[in-house]
Amino acid sequence: MEIFKYMEQYDYEQLVFCQDKESGLKAIIAIHDTTLGPALGGTRMWMYESEDAAIEDALRLARGMTYKNAAAGLNLGGGKAVIIGDPRKDKNEAMFRAFGRFIQGLNGRYITAEDVGTTVADMDIIYEETDYVTGISPAFGSSGNPSPVTAYGVYRGMKAAAKEAFGSDSLEGKVIAVQGVGNVAYNLCRHLHEEGAKLIVTDINKEAVQRVVEEFGAKAVDPNDIYGVDCDIFAPCALGGIINDQTIPQLKAKVIAGAANNQLREARHGDIIHEMGIVYAPDYVINAGGVINVADELYGYNRERAMKKVEQIYNNIEKVIEIAKRDGIPTYQAADRLAEERIAKMRQSRSQFLQNGQHILSRRRTR
Ligand SMILES: NC(=O)C1=CN([C@@H]2O[C@H](COP(=O)(O)OP(=O)(O)OC[C@H]3O[C@@H](n4cnc5c(N)ncnc54)[C@H](O)[C@@H]3O)[C@@H](O)[C@H]2O)C=CC1
Ligand SMILES: CC(C)CC(=O)C(=O)O
Numbered sequence: 001m002e003i004f005k006y007m008e009q010y011d012y013e014q015l016v017f018c019q020d021k022e023s024g025l026k027a028i029i030a031i032h033d034t035t036l037g038p039a040l041g042g043t044r045m046w047m048y049e050s051e052d053a054a055i056e057d058a059l060r061l062a063r064g065m066t067y068k069n070a071a072a073g074l075n076l077g078g079g080k081a082v083i084i085g086d087p088r089k090d091k092n093e094a095m096f097r098a099f100g101r102f103i104q105g106l107n108g109r110y111i112t113a114e115d116v117g118t119t120v121a122d123m124d125i126i127y128e129e130t131d132y133v134t135g136i137s138p139a140f141g142s143s144g145n146p147s148p149v150t151a152y153g154v155y156r157g158m159k160a161a162a163k164e165a166f167g168s169d170s171l172e173g174k175v176i177a178v179q180g181v182g183n184v185a186y187n188l189c190r191h192l193h194e195e196g197a198k199l200i201v202t203d204i205n206k207e208a209v210q211r212v213v214e215e216f217g218a219k220a221v222d223p224n225d226i227y228g229v230d231c232d233i234f235a236p237c238a239l240g241g242i243i244n245d246q247t248i249p250q251l252k253a254k255v256i257a258g259a260a261n262n263q264l265r266e267a268r269h270g271d272i273i274h275e276m277g278i279v280y281a282p283d284y285v286i287n288a289g290g291v292i293n294v295a296d297e298l299y300g301y302n303r304e305r306a307m308k309k310v311e312q313i314y315n316n317i318e319k320v321i322e323i324a325k326r327d328g329i330p331t332y333q334a335a336d337r338l339a340e341e342r343i344a345k346m347r348q349s350r351s352q353f354l355q356n357g358q359h360i361l362s363r364r365r366t367r
Contacts, residue, residue: 001052010063014109015055018102023094025083027102028054029110030062032078035347038108039079040134040295041065042115042146043099043122045087058082060240061115064261065291068284070339071316072309074295079110087117096122100129108132113146113294116182116239120145134294143301146290150259151187153289153313158192158233158257160317161281165254166232172196177231177253178218180238181208184259184287188237189216202226203238227251234258241265248272257281264332274330281317282335288313 007015016029031039041062048054058080066078083099085091103112103126113135114123126133127140136142143149158176163169176192177200178185189199189212199218202225203209212218221229227242227250234253236242240262248269256263256278263283264270273280289310296306324334 001055003055006056006059010059012059012062015059016102016106016110018099020095020098023092023098024085024090025095025098026085027081027083027099028058029081029102029106030055030058030079031106031110032059032062033066033343034077034079034109035343035350036070036077037075038111038132039065039077040069040074040111040113040291041078041080042113042135042290043081043083043118044115045083045085045091045117047086048082048084051084054082054084060262064284066343067336067339068288068291069295070342071285071320071335072288072292073312073342074292076111076291076295080115081110081112083118091122093125096125097129100126100133103132104130106132111298113291134297135290136297141301142297143293143303143306145183146293147183148187149293149306149310150184150287150290151191152307153292153310154184154188154235154237154257154259154286155191156289156311156314157281157286157317158235158255160314160321161255161257161279161286162233163318164321165279170195171233173198174233175200175231176233176235177226177229178202178212178235178237179223179226179242179258180236180260181205181212181218182237184290185235185237186212188235188259189218193217200226200229200231236260236263243269243273245269248276251276251278253278255279255281257286258283259287261287267332270330270332274332279321280331282320282332284339285316285320285335286313288316 014031018027061080069076111132123136127136138144159169175198181203193216201218202223209220227247233255235258237259243263244265292309293306320334324331
């Protein structure tokens with residue numbers, strides 16, 4: 001991978017490699033853009049096939065956070081971290097302490113939280129070393145696990161997308177296919193079940209499937225069969241890249257609305273589903289509930305205030321659909337437009353000179 005070429009292409013600010021032999025830490029922190037504020041995004045722990053795959057994932061996810069935070073109206077930039085390893089076997093306290101020290105070394109340019117493979121307990125360990133961590137335990141007055149809040153935001157955004165596709169935002173009686181029923185999707189299934197939706201689910205983890213079958217009366221299918229099931233809404237809630245040349249021809253859903261990051265394998269896949277008349281709720285707009293919730297910790301966590309913002313995901317999806325219609329573009333492009341316009345406006349407003357901290361003239365005074 002030609003790292004600088006890639007960074008230049010998408011305008012990344014910084015890529016940090018962190019290594020600690022004793023604990024086995026091998027981590028990468030990617031900071032995409034800090035125009036709006038410090039880069040906030042979770043830490044993913046995953047068994048990457050290669051170092052290049054880990055770097056690419058960190059970079060792609062970090063850029064997604066820039067767009068997510070901007071579109072959600074947060075005063076935060078985009079960043080993300082990955083730790084290379086098996087979250088079931090390779091974690092230890094020293095690893096997260098070492099990682100916390102690396103984050104501290106960035107002096108607030110990057111703030112972390114949970115992502116796939118990391119937990120509130122891991123964030124609590126990081127908190128021993130740095131304040132630049134969110135999603136820590138409610139015992140510390142913080143917001144805890146972001147997944148249920150992400151799920152609620154996805155549920156709200158799904159309703160807005162359903163309104164566009166079906167003329168009503170009621171999900172009662174709708175058949176919804178959910179791919180991956182982990183932390184976010186378990187909670188999403190609960191909301192959908194409570195509203196009277198019929199669930200078809202899949203996961204590579206049989207226990208996770210069993211739980212939603214038992215608790216919410218979901219029907220289970222094999223992982224490869226989820227794309228082609230007869231359904232109204234497809235909710236991708238596992239990993240990225242699942243809307244691609246192989247899966248698109250199988251889709252029967254009229255709406256795609258789920259939690260996974262980077263759902264479109266390539267931008268052109270967003271064009272194809274648009275031409276097919278599918279209402280796509282852009283991933284980083286609909287799954288912003290978790291980051292909205294943890295970001296509130298930076299102001300002194302207030303759940304009511306955070307949830308009010310999460311409710312707005314309904315309106316944010318409506319806004320994206322409106323821009324898409326107005327400008328005759330697919331929704332994924334409309335979301336990018338929304339985020340990019342906000343970043344550009346803020347960048348422009350910062351072009352005015354304001355004396356913050358060190359001023360060039362202050363050097364004269366010390367002579
Ligand atoms: N946790 C959060 O608050 C947020 C999560 N997301 C994204 O949402 C997605 C889900 O996140 P979590 O629920 O936290 O992760 P998780 O790891 O708890 O759940 C993911 C589930 O997908 C399953 N899975 C993996 N590969 C699969 C496959 N090929 N077919 C079927 N199932 C498969 C896993 O077994 C697991 O149960 C991820 O893409 C994550 O980046 C985005 C925003 C916030
Ligand atoms: C706090 C996390 C849920 C933020 C994040 O990394 C994400 O939204 O993907």
